[in-house]
Amino acid sequence: xxxxxxxxxxxxxxxxxxxxxxxxxxxxxxxxxxxxxxxxxxxxxxxxxxxxxxxxxxxxxxxxxxxxxxxxxxxxxxxxxxxxxxxxxxxxxxxxxxxxxxxxxxxxxxxxxxxxxxxxxxxxxxxxxxxxxxxxxxxxxxxxxxxxxxxxxxxxxxxxxxxxxxxxxxxxxxxxxxxxxxxxxxxxxxxxxxxxxxxxxxxxxxxxxxxxxxxxxxxxxxxxxx
Amino acid sequence: xxxxxxxxxxxxxxxxxxxxxxxxxxxxxxxxxxxxxxxxxxxxxxxxxxxxxxxxxxxxxxxxxxxxxxxxxxxxxxxxxxxxxxxxxxxxxxxxxxxxxxxxxxxxxxxxxxxxxxxxxxxxxxxxxxxxxxxxxxx
Numbered sequence: 001x002x003x004x005x006x007x008x009x010x011x012x013x014x015x016x017x018x019x020x021x022x023x024x025x026x027x028x029x030x031x032x033x034x035x036x037x038x039x040x041x042x043x044x045x046x047x048x049x050x051x052x053x054x055x056x057x058x059x060x061x062x063x064x065x066x067x068x069x070x071x072x073x074x075x076x077x078x079x080x081x082x083x084x085x086x087x088x089x090x091x092x093x094x095x096x097x098x099x100x101x102x103x104x105x106x107x108x109x110x111x112x113x114x115x116x117x118x119x120x121x122x123x124x125x126x127x128x129x130x131x132x133x134x135x136x137x138x139x140x141x142x143x144x145x146x147x148x149x150x151x152x153x154x155x156x157x158x159x160x161x162x163x164x165x166x167x168x169x170x171x172x173x174x175x176x177x178x179x180x181x182x183x184x185x186x187x188x189x190x191x192x193x194x195x196x197x198x199x200x201x202x203x204x205x206x207x208x209x210x211x212x213x214x215x216x217x218x219x220x221x222x223x224x225x226x
Numbered sequence: 227x228x229x230x231x232x233x234x235x236x237x238x239x240x241x242x243x244x245x246x247x248x249x250x251x252x253x254x255x256x257x258x259x260x261x262x263x264x265x266x267x268x269x270x271x272x273x274x275x276x277x278x279x280x281x282x283x284x285x286x287x288x289x290x291x292x293x294x295x296x297x298x299x300x301x302x303x304x305x306x307x308x309x310x311x312x313x314x315x316x317x318x319x320x321x322x323x324x325x326x327x328x329x330x331x332x333x334x335x336x337x338x339x340x341x342x343x344x345x346x347x348x349x350x351x352x353x354x355x356x357x358x359x360x361x362x363x364x365x
Contacts, residue, residue, distance in 0.1 A: 014346050064338055065342060175273040
């Protein structure tokens, strides 16, 4: 699959068609397991709705995309008979070409792409996001992002690094709320599925990494091994 | 809420340094579209990884094609909200997504690349498909 989702389910972050009995859903796949499938920015079509068959509706969706009706929908996995990328949809042979859209209509307001926690290899808690946003507002360095990295050292072998830095062409980059998170590719492997939290206030420990892949973590939480 | 400008500056520069005209106001969008007698491509830019890894580099590669639009511009979704909204008005009845690309000819949308055809694709694939559209509509 694509460049930025290789640490997740192959359909994570991909716009998919989810077919159930009578209803077809198109949305961005956020997560799926044996019990349920979570979709974001979802539109749906009932057979015959707007005088269109599912196939006709999907033909247009495949060409132009869909209008979001639901920010998030969770479908019981048992109800979904087919789940596949919208980009794989092929117009049925003999089907009429999808007409070009009508001329200018009223503008729609931009719905921000919910990258935070959606397509990201690293998840930031609400506290971490708020603290990063606060720090960024205090910074005055054009073009910087939040760099997360792993380096050798510490009592367990590897240490986490958090800093503001300028992204490079070789970085893995993704947007979270109002800022960009960057990682060098080697670090992105070690940081797969990591959760970055922030514990502030008196006695707070600052930024904390929760790494499900770590086999050993030192007492301070700053060093780990895999 | 827009990202801090200093954070998106490199995302803008990647395109403007490649000769893509940036449209930051509705007036600039209207001015760009005022000439309906030619071909024009508009990239709806975005902060997301699909734009960084696929859409922007893909467009830059595609612009090396022999056939290409007479003019190329970009609006920045989530950053220049009014300009993006105005551009989307002019694309027609197309759901908003970003990144995305609209190829116009004689003032009409003739080819559209929505986000779902960019996500998961590498830049070379995006470039090849854009070049094919350029060959079809810009020759």
